[in-house]
Amino acid sequence: MxxxxxxxxxxxxxxxxxxxxxxxxxxxxxxxxxxxxxxxxxxxxxxxxxxxxxxxxxxxxxxxxxxxxxxxxxxxxxxxxxxxxxxxxxxxxxxxxxxxxxxxxxxxxxxxxxxxxxxxxxxxxxxxxxxxxxxxxxxxQVRAQAPDDRAGAARQRLASLTAREQDVALAVGAGLSNAEIARALHLSVATVKAHVSRLFEKLEVTNRVQIAILVHDAGLA
Incomplete structure (x- = not known):
């Protein structure tokens, strides 16, 4: 807005x-x-x-x-x-x-x-x-309810991303805003938003919370 x-x-x-x-x-x-x-x-x-x-x-x-x-x-x-x-x-x-x-x-x-x-x-x-x-x-709580292979499945899903998309996913997992990600990765906010949209598509998630869960499940945060 x-x-x-x-x-x-x-x-x-x-x-x-x-x-x-x-x-x-x-x-x-x-x-x-x-x-x-x-x-x-x-x-x-x-x-x-x-x-x-x-x-x-x-x-x-x-x-x-x-x-x-x-x-x-x-x-x-x-x-x-x-x-x-x-x-x-x-x-x-x-x-x-x-x-x-x-x-x-x-x-x-x-x-x-x-x-x-x-x-x-x-x-x-x-x-x-x-x-x-x-x-x-x-x-x-998610890990407590999850099967033992959850970490491997999360790593496999994240492996489908490009290196830059993985960087953005890790930043999302850390709870950073688009503006904070842009500063950290030296990107424009518009580029970050585009990357996040692609993450939704590639990872088949509907919000940033689910990206954060994947990152944590993979042991990357």
């Missing part, structure tokens, strides 16, 4: 204190507008259908409809919003489910405000936002 258009955000969490804190924190940020709040996944989906926000901050454990089911419903829409899952990681298996549901980011609920703001901007631009702790928890 451009640097002028406001980013509309919906907060979905069953804890009214969390909703209030996030809305208050984001309300003072330029370009970000909290346009609605919901206390469960079902109400959140209905709110998104009505307000059509750019980004949704989604809790996992909620009554009526949990955050994973709500994320999957939103991801299936023709023009889905970006979804950032907020979690305490008291149940890591839910994070794996969020990947399958189509979440674009993972953050701990105690993430500093500046990083939450950065995450909103990054996912709105089509990137992913993985906190280091989220990545570790996600990879640990």
């Amino acid at each position: 451009d640097d002028v258009t406001p980013l509309d955000v919906v907060v979905v969490d069953d804890d009214p204190l969390v909703r209030s804190a996030l809305s208050l924190m984001l309300g003072g940020r330029s370009r970000i507008r909290v346009v609605g709040e919901a206390a469960d996944g079902q109400a959140g989906v209905a709110l998104v259908e009505r307000l059509r926000p750019h980004v949704v901050l989604m809790d996992i454990r909620m009554p009526v409809l949990n955050g994973l089911e709500a994320t999957a419903l939103l991801h299936a829409r023709p023009d889905p919003p970006r979804v950032i899952v907020l979690t305490t990681f008291d149940a890591d298996e839910h994070v794996v489910g969020a990947v399958a549901a189509g979440a674009d980011g993972f953050l701990l609920k105690d993430t500093p405000p500046a990083q939450i703001v950065e995450a909103i901007h990054r996912v709105a631009d089509g990137e992913a936002m993985l906190s280091p702790s989220a990545t570790r928890a996600l990879v640990t």
